[in-house]
Every structure is written in structure tokens, then in C-alpha cells.
Amino acid sequence: MDLHFSEADHEFRARARTWLKAHVPTDSRPAHGEASARFDRDWQRKLYEHGWAGVAWPKEYGGLGLSGLQQVIWYEELARAQAPHHINTTYVAMMHAGPTLITRGTEEQKAFHLPRILSGEALWCQGFSEPNAGSDLASLKTRGVVDGDVVVVTGSKMWTTDAQHADYQELLVRTDPQSERHKGLTWLICDMRLPGIDIKPIRTMMQDEHVNSVFYDEVRIPLSNVVGEVGGGWSTALATLSFERGLGFIGDQLELYERVNRVIDLAEQVEFEDGRRAIEDSAISQRLAAIKADAIAIRAMTLADIAETDRTGMPGPKGSMMKLLVTQTHKALSEVVGEILDWDFLEFNGDRSNNPWIYEYLWSWIFSISGGTSEIQREITADRVLGLPRAR
């Protein structure tokens, strides 16, 4: 065991820090609408032009081809520089659509899409879940009928984050109507401007409109947009999900420590009615310290897992455990903030920047539901880490 970063790692950290310091935008990201997507595209373009786009992507596809550890360094430096959060409208394209194309796409698909993703020109969304297929994704029903050299898609997707901003979509449909569950599915690149697509926003409890229902009425998608095989979509979808569950959340894992420190600072400032500061309340300070210990351990767990993956070349099954611990810690932290801020916690006008604390709290459910619920993460852990007899 050792904790050494190599010379190259140190050099990379120094370079990243210097560049970020000079280039992180000074204006804050607009919370909603076209302006927010424009902000994300601009930042992605800047990263691209200066050679910082695609930290995880292989070099031959225009990325930086960094090791897992250097990616950790990159996310730590992003957090330190208070750079735009990488979970934004470029997230699907950068974190899983691009990597799916790299591993499963045709040469034409790669040549067309990858540069557009890297430069921020193309935003993507993920059309997997449906009204009746979330945790049980394989029960999805949106139909795709192969008609000559097109696939005609009819049905509906739900929960599609940022569909209104996206240029393309990862679209998973059932092309064999006789098939059940994992068989007979196909993974398509769907151009979101095709006729027959109708996007309806779903307002969330955070009072924003980031997720959508997407309806497809005989949308004609060229057969050349199939990624993988017709009927082999489940395998491609598993690749996509593995990228999503892999390093997609390291940023959050690493940022947690900074966030706990911000709450400790808050507790130093807030005064209760009896004149004591929040930090002097032992119930509050003990919980904050325990959450801080968890955040420190989450970093150790992240590093242990990434170093292992760098060595074996294969991500292990620990991502689910990480997501469980991070989501719980995230929520526990928000709950303490609620006690510290008391009534102030409840003031909210729907704008994230107006009360980021309550926004984070509401977001804690998004975190523990989207990308596989906590219950499903426990199922995965019970199956793959512990080898318990299956529940289903």
C-alpha cells in the first residue's frame, strides 16, 4: 500500500490548478432555460479549445486518456477552483454517450459524434426510463419497427433529463414485438429534432423543469444510427450504465468533504435564540464531525477503488456501495443544515442560488432515486458483492 502520487500526477495537478485559476468563469451559471445550456456549451468549448476536454476519453478519440487517479486529481481541482459543476447539460454526452460510442459505435458514428461532443457542440440526453419501466428497465415498451433502412419509433419515455436542450438521445426501444425483457431491444442514436418528437416538461419539487416526458409518434431513425446490433440493445445499454455508475459521480464523492467544511463554517456563524452559536450545540457538532469522518472515508474508498481499477483495468462492483454511502451522507448533511438554519431553511423562491441549502436537501432524493434507487443499489450489492441468493 502507498499514498504516493507520481511525478506526472503532481505535474498534472499543478498544470490543472494553474489553468483553472485563470479560466474558470467569473459569472455564475444561470439556473434555468436556454441560458443554462449555453453557459455549459461555452465552458465545454473552452475546455476543448485549451485541451482539457474528455479527461477519461482515450487519446485516439481526442480525449486526455488520463488514469483514474489523474481523473480524481482533475475533479479535486475543479472543486477547489469552484469551476462549473460537471453534472450539467453536457453530462450525458461526456460521461456515457461518448464512452458508449467509443466502445460500441461504428467508425462513422464515432467520426461524426465524438468531436461534436467534446467541443460542446452536441448535447445529449438519455431515453431509457419509461412511465412503467424504471428500476425494471428491461420491461420497457417503446416500439421500434425496422422498415427498410429506418427504424420507426412509437411510444414514450419519461424522466429524460435535459431533453429540451439535447441535440441527440441515447434511445432504447423494443424492436422485436414478440420479445420479452432483455431480448429484442435496440440502442439508437436519436436526433432530437426529428419530426414526431414531442417534449413535455415535468416540474419537480425543486420547482424547476429539468426532466421531461418525451413522446414519439412514428419517428423515423436511420438504421445506421443503431449502436451495437439490432436486438442487442441490452448489451449496449449495460455498457452505458456501467459508464454512468463508474466514475460519473467521483466529482460528488470528492466534493463532499468541501461541502461538510462549508456547513461547519455556517455552524460557526449562525446564532441560536439562546446566544450560543450552532457549533456549540453538541448534538449538531457531533453529527457534523461524524459526517466529516464519512466524507474522509469516502475519499479513501474512492481512491482505493480507482487505484484497483487502474491496476486491473476493470471496474469492480463497488460503485453501488459508493453511491449508497454518498447519497446517505449527502442527505444527513442537509438534515443538519436544516436544524442550523431553522426557519431560514424554509425560504425558497424556486431559484437554486436563492437558497442553495434547501435545494441540496431536495436534490438528495434525486440523487437516491435517479441512476438506480438506493434499494436497487442494495440489491446489486447483495447479489454481486455478497453473493446472496437472489430475491427475484
Place this chain on the structure above:
Amino acid sequence: MYLAPEGDELEIVNAASDFLVGTTPISRLHEAGCADLAPSAREAFGEMGWFALAVPEEQGGSGLSAVEHTLFFREAGRQCAPVDLLAQCLLANADLDSGLREDVIAGTAGAALLVPSGASWRLLGSSEARWALLVERTGGAVYSMDAIALQERPALDPTNSLHVAESLPQPMHVFEGPTVWQLGQLAVAAMLVGIAETALDLIVEYAKVRETFGRKIGSYQAVRHPCADMAVRTEAARSQLWYAATAAKEERADAQVHLDAAKHLANLAAMSNSDTSIQLHGGIGVTDEHDCHLLLKHAMTLSRLFGGKRDLLGRLLKAQVAD
């Protein structure tokens, strides 16, 4: 950067596991008179050099590091090994004169551990020991057991006998510096991680064979999900333990913060895993013949040593870690 046992470290793990299973298996705790480290066992540990893994070679040790020390004690935890094993090992790592150290390393005489308890002290380990060791964050002291008046107390945890000392005499020897405390904290955190792992292993094995209503209990989500939570707690505690041990080995400036965090996470994982393991075993879990309660009781002892909850959390609130 690598945070799991590798290479020679794995050999230490295997050798330690074999040796501890042979010398102090957890099954011993189901027999009468099992408390403390028997002199014959102590000499066997000494002969194999287990007390001195982290002691420099020129002082008669193996010249290994805090990491191997930690790996050894995790295996000790899996067997609920007695606390005198820890006392002996810490004494071997204290700054002593060489004649004394030789005896300690060889295990020719025994050490017990003193811990502050209100206005008095508790002694864990055999009252037949020759030395009593008191360790604090900044140093420690060695006492001659002959000079300490002890009252025996009944012990919940069968691994060790328990005594109270109302006062302490002049120490035979004092030492300074944080090293012994850090090795103590690592060892106890490691033993707690070993307990957390064992508690999880026991229930996972049982859940694969025990059937109710015609199904394995491991297929019920009310069993699966707490097991998954145990796995998460264990993984977090183990990762932080490896980080802390390595930070201590590499003498990093923030090592103490990582040690405090590791001890806190180990306390939590061992306590909650042994609790949940008993519950998910059903009736068999509360029987004397089962190992579950041994894990719980030993976790209760260890969670009080080298940093309990209040102390650790008080320190962690303001502490900062580096990159």
C-alpha cells in the same frame, strides 16, 4: 497510490491468519478460563516475532511498518484476540532500554494495558503480567505490576480479565512521542474492522443456507438490504483503515486526522455489524454457543480504547486533511 494489501503484505495476512487461528481461535472463548493471553501462547507469538513487526531491525524487530502491524491486528480482531497481545506489541514499540525490550519481544514475560477510567484506571489483561502499559496521545508510561494494587471486576467480554486500580505508583519508565499511540489506534481500529468483517461473513454464510417459508432467508430483502448496509460500512471503515495505516507509515502531516477518522469508522462498523448480525441470525444469534455475542462484546471493549466516540468526534470537527 494503492490501497489494499499487495505482494509481501498478503503473505503477512495469510501467515498471521494461520497463526492466530492456531493459537487464539475465537472458539477458545466458549471454554472456561479463556481470558487473557496464556504464557505459552505469548511465548509462541514472541518466537515468531509477531510482537515486533513494526520494531526496527537494529532493535530486534522485523523492521516492517505500521501497515504490516495493521494487517496483523485485523486478523487478531477476527479471532477476538486478547488485549494483552496489543499491550505486549505496543510495549515492544516503546522507547525502552534494550534488555527490557528483548524480554518484551520474546514474550518471556507479559504486559497488560492500563486505561484511564474516571478518577481511576482499568487494567485489561492478565494480573500475572509483569508490566502495565499506559498510552496517551503524546507518550506513555510503563509500571511494574507488582507495585499496583488491583481489584478484580467481573468482565462482560470474555477475552480479558478486568481490574481496577485506584492509584498508580511511580512508573518504571516513561516515553514520549505519538508513535505508540498511533500504533495502538491502528491496531484497535484494525481489530474492529476484523470484527465487522467477521460479523458480516457469519450472517452472509447463514443467509445462504437457512430457510424459512421454503426460501433461503438471504433472498428476503429485509435480510439482504441490512447485509448490503453492513458491507458498505465495512468497506468504508476498511478503506479508511488502509489510508490511515499508510499515512502513518509515510509519516504524513495529516496522519493523526486519518487515524481518528479510521478509529471512528471502525467503532461504528464493528458495533453496528455485530448488532445486525445477531438480529438477522434469529434465536440462534442470542445463544451462548454462537460467536455473534463474542464479537459484540469485544467490539464494546475495543470501541472504548484509543479514542471513543466523543473524543474522536470532538477532534475531527476542526481537523483538516491534505490532498
